[in-house]
Amino acid sequence: MVRMKPFKAVRPAKGYEEKVAALPYDVMTSDEARRMVEGNPYSFLHIDKAEIDLPPSVDLYDASVYARAKENFERFASEGVFVQDERRNFYIYRLTMDGRAQTGLVGCASIDDYLNDKIKKHELTREEKEKDRIRHVDTLDANTGPIFLTCRPNARLDEVIEAWISEHAPLFDFVADDGVAHTIWTADGEIVPEIERIFEGIDALYIADGHHRCASAVKVGLKRRESDPAYKGDEEFNFFLSVVFPSNQLRILDYNRVVKDLNGYAIDAFLEKLGKGFVAERYDAEGPYRPEAKHSIGLYTGGHWYKMTTREGLFDENDPVSRLDVSILQDNVLRPILGIDDPRTDKRIDFIGGIRGLKELERRVADDMAAAFAMYPTTVEDLMDIADANRIMPPKSTWFEPKLRSGLLIHRLSE
Secondary structure: OOOEEOEOOEEEOOOOHHHHOEOOHHHOOHHHHHHHOOOOOOOOHHHHOHHHHOOOOOOOOOHHHHHHHHHHHHHHHHOOOEEEOOOOEEEEEEEEEOOEEEEEEEEEEEHHHHHOOOEEOOOOOOHHHHHHHHHHHHHHOEEOOOEEEEEOOOHHHHHHHHHHHHHOOOOEEEEOOOOOEEEEEEEOOOHHHHHHHHHHOOOOEEEEEOHHHHHHHHHHHHHHHHHOOOOOOOOHHHEEEEEEEEHHHOOEEOEEEEEOOOOOOOHHHHHHHHOOOEEEEEEOOOOOOOOOOOOEEEEEEOOEEEEEEEOOOOOOOOOOOOOOHHHHHHHHHHOOOOOOOOOOOOOOEEEEEHHHOOHHHHHHHHHOOOEEEEOOOOOHHHHHHHHHOOOOOOOOOOEEOOOOOEOOOEEEOOO
């Protein structure tokens, strides 16, 4: 069983929701965030990326950044931009993109479920990124962006959610600048204990996106426990803001790679090296080559697209990590041929989310890169299989769309 707890959300007052809602802090640079907030003093980026309100010369991790975030958070509350619900509720969050909807349950997950591996991980985290969010959460005394979790499909949960939203008006309902619709309902009263019982029957949750934010929220909770040895376990700091979507509703896009050079190889020699593990055929049809199935990879170099198909025996089909296309590329091309041993730190490789399209790969090769690799998307089943096996995915394996918005529901760690 896992625990999901209702909470008294801090949220935008009616009429402010569209102005406040912001993309997650980690999908943009500081300069991009500065441009995004132009003319909008209420954007949540003033809290989530508070360096945008300071001179560009200020270090991202300077104490003044966290102090400004707290100042802006308190100002939003004092000016009535934020209000707090009086009762503990769950919330239902539906995102609709290109006519396709996914509906999740917003509540607070238990840090103990994370520590006991009932909330399963599939990525490593970096200490400096954790430290940033630890300071942010601790300074604001709040979880400001929901962790994106998933669970295997649960018919009863779907039934309860659909019945509720069919009978109740939404709290928020707007379409963001990127065309994604965000609809949120308050789920209160008799539905609260019902939802808690449903989660008691769920064996595991999986982190889909937000490993750093999740690890940071847990470490803040542990820090609070150390300073309060008499804690009982129900204090707000023992829980972190989450939204849980059924796995069969999620959409993962491709996460593509571009490389700076071919490690000294001419294009013909590089294609010849590929021949050991792949059948590489030039793709002469109009437009970019988009992989149509697992174990096919698109290559763009020298102004041409190629279709790379894996040869038999290239990877272990029984290994959930080895059989990922991103692993196949890393193990058979990036490391042995191009000399990119650690894609987390190597400056010769960059990653491009599928939302930008394959034309972005062509643009990067024309601009500053030598080759691009178009990947078939990792599946949610891949993600859960790897997490169940206590294994780790290669970096930049999944790109989820649509993105949750931060600032719509906030969880205070003390009341």
